[in-house]
Amino acid sequence: MALPSYTTTSQRIGWYSFLTYCGLVFFFLIAPIFIILPLSFSASPFFEFTREFMNFEPEAWSLRWYRQMVGIASVGDTTVVSNKWMLGTRNSFIIGISATFLATALGTIAALGLSRPNMPFKGTIMAILISPMIVPLIITSAGMFFFYSKIGLTHTYLGLILAHTALGTPFVVITVTATLTGFDTNLIRASQSLGADTMRTFFKVIMPLILPGVISGALFAFITSFDEVVVVMFVGSVEQITIPKQMWAGLRQETSPVILCMATCLVALSIALLTTVELLRRRSERLRGIKLRN
């Protein structure tokens, strides 16, 4: 941003030091995420930038940790050995996708109810529905561990999926209610007066308009489940490995650089999801002339 010509020297200094400060803060936010990308291609078994690595010596760079991650023993060998990382990836996707579907369905319907003007105790109910996002995970995990073991849900996939659904719903509720704040209820009346029944109105009129919000919410719910480790540790069994659980184990026991490879993949995933959400948000702003982020 160019400064106007009448600014004094001290104002200029102030403005540029302010910009520098902001730049440093952005660096603080972003740098740690990208520092791991190059390091995952290092041949060194430690989490450090060696001198050879910095000088781009070919033997210091390698894909060996990536090969280990996907279970290929050596170069050229195409047999894939199943390992904990791939098992974890599979489990993470199974749990994440199931939880996302449940959370999105429940959350969207609830958001529709919450956005009706005649909803009683709206504030209280909203506060309850959002609470899984606010209550510390360790407390949630402790409670779930005690209760789920009573009813036999611990060490089952169902238990993990239900738990992750509960953790994901607040995000769906928040994004969908935000989308619905600008919703013109006359459209529903118009549809009904033209003879459409409730289901038809929902799928043909409401759904297409709130879809960006629903998808954003679903992606939030997915990443919440995909990233969750505390509940998995306490409610899941030892064999129920997910990606974050394997990373946790890796960090606490054998600090293997495979963690960095998986972390790189996760960063790529989060960039993809973030881009999708941003595009959706802009699209819905453009289409309806409302701002979701206000």
Added chain:
Amino acid sequence: MFRDKIMNETTAGSILTTEGIPLKVSLQKAERRNKIRAVLLVAPLLLFILFTFLIPIGDMLLRSVDDSHINTVFPKTFKEYKKWDRQDLPSEELYKTMFFEVKESEGYAIGKASTRMNYAKSGWKSLLKKSKRKFKKIEEGPYKEQMIAIDKKWANMEYWKAIGVMVDATTAGYYLNAVDLKYNVDKEVVRQKENRRIYNHTWFKTFKVSVLVMVFCLMLGYPIAYLLSTLPLKYSNLLMICVLLPFWTSLLVRTVAWMVMLQQKGVFNNLLVMSNIIADENRFKLMYNETATIIVMTQILLPFMVLPLYSVMRTISPNYMRAALNLGASPLHAFWKIYMPNSVPGISAGCMLVFILAIGYYITPELVGGKDGQMIGNWIAYHLKTTLNWGLCAALGAILLGVMTVLYWVYNKLVGIENIKLG
């Protein structure tokens, strides 16, 4: 309001619907139907959250005061116990009931009860274990002398008195433990022994770390939120990605990244050594301590500060500042008197959110905090997983939850829960 007014004016019944029902009645009916419909839409999720989330937490809260297991192991003893005058050693009768209940109970139940009894007076566990084994040989009474012959602790008043603490089916003992207090054998509240006082210190540390993280987040987040809100949308959207990306990146990934950055041979120390700012042997200890916890938590929670600040700052018209400057205020003065007060709602929303989230942190302190960066969440996990002292685990959790609930309630009053922003 307007509708009410119309309704009041027509109570005389002058206006009827086509079916001949008074309009007011018909309207009320329609209203009620709409209300039920709205409730029915919310009901599935509400029930789901109730079942998967609220009941488990309620269960945990009950566990924090629950003391009933021991009553199911020694029901007769406890009944007999209430007759005891607590002056001299108990009568033969009490010894006898105790003897049979120890002898006849299952080993598992005794084991669990003895763990609980050990919390009241240490030594109970070994005493019961030993007794359980040796009682088998005793065939007939009198039991008192034989029990004392097995272990002198049976003649120790302290042990008998300690049972008094456990006679009720509920106890506040775990809550006392959670703040470094305990019941002595006479059920008076006393402080824990010097070397066992850990929780008050940890509570204090948890608050200290949360407040520091909140302050740092504000210090770092306020300027960039301001920058984002003043830049044209084209640039601010781009920079917003920098704020949102960490938000979307796995917590563990970010923690790993910080380990790479901060460890002894990490990026930060390497840079300092390479640029000759510090000597190789004086590398900073930035990892596995409280500093690490604070640095990493600040970075992780910063987006939660920036987003609410940004959404408030965008509504502050730049004309206010221009007017103040025009009237002769220095930029700093104008900022302090005009901009800052206008941004207070954002500050309070951001600070509360960061504090609420920080206070219950577990993963980050566990991984980067080392020994002195541990917070209360880590003790909850420790008792849940390692010591299996679930009563204390639940009590610590309940206190934390209580603090959270108060803050959450205030947040809801101040900011409104529906205004939480997710980017």
